[in-house]
Amino acid sequence: MKWTPIKSEIATITLKKAAHDWSFVELSSLVRDAQNCPLILYPNPIRKKIMNHVRDQNVELGGLLVGSIVSITDSVEEIIAIVLRDAIPSIDFVSSAVSLTMSPRVWQSANSRLRDEMLVIGWYHSHPNLGAFFSCIDKKTQKDFFYNHYNLGLVIDPMRNEEKWYIGAEADEIEENRIRAFSL
Numbered sequence: 001m002k003w004t005p006i007k008s009e010i011a012t013i014t015l016k017k018a019a020h021d022w023s024f025v026e027l028s029s030l031v032r033d034a035q036n037c038p039l040i041l042y043p044n045p046i047r048k049k050i051m052n053h054v055r056d057q058n059v060e061l062g063g064l065l066v067g068s069i070v071s072i073t074d075s076v077e078e079i080i081a082i083v084l085r086d087a088i089p090s091i092d093f094v095s096s097a098v099s100l101t102m103s104p105r106v107w108q109s110a111n112s113r114l115r116d117e118m119l120v121i122g123w124y125h126s127h128p129n130l131g132a133f134f135s136c137i138d139k140k141t142q143k144d145f146f147y148n149h150y151n152l153g154l155v156i157d158p159m160r161n162e163e164k165w166y167i168g169a170e171a172d173e174i175e176e177n178r179i180r181a182f183s184l
């Protein structure tokens with residue numbers, strides 16, 4: 001995996017704004033649940049977009065995840081949730097059944113679509129029929145390019161219908177119950 005990252009401005013959404021924009025979230029439970037690891041709020045349309053990109057393919061495909069950080073205060077240190085807001089497929093790529101190289105253009109494409117308080121929050125890719133897990137190379141990619149404590153890595157096996165989420169430089173696995181799907 002080769003990456004040429006372009007720095008994004010980091011801006012957080014405060015709990016107050018999140019409450020206004022996303023009333024589906026029960027905020028008190030959000031704060032309680034987010035003690036050690038932020039909740040990942042994953043809208044169904046974005047899941048659909050990602051699955052449409054990677055399904056029925058025998059080669060690895062991937063792209064970037066765009067989202068917003070929800071913070072108790074205005075600090076990236078007190079993150080209680082990460083809201084996925086878009087997925088940017090990497091269009092020009094070199095991929096085989098077991099590897100994937102994305103072009104810097106996907107970063108430009110993602111950055112050009114960022115609106116208020118959105119940033120490139122992580123990346124996703126598929127492991128067709130290999131199982132959803134982070135390989136050593138994936139862990140290195142995470143460490144080299146998605147090393148902030150709020151950076152996500154999503155891996156999907158569309159054939160086996162599996163997905164796994166990781167967070168931070170060490171690619172810590174996020175428990176399934178921290179991923180909250182919802183309809184917009």
Ligand SMILES: [Zn+2]
Binds near residue numbers: 138155
């Ligand atoms: Zn991989």
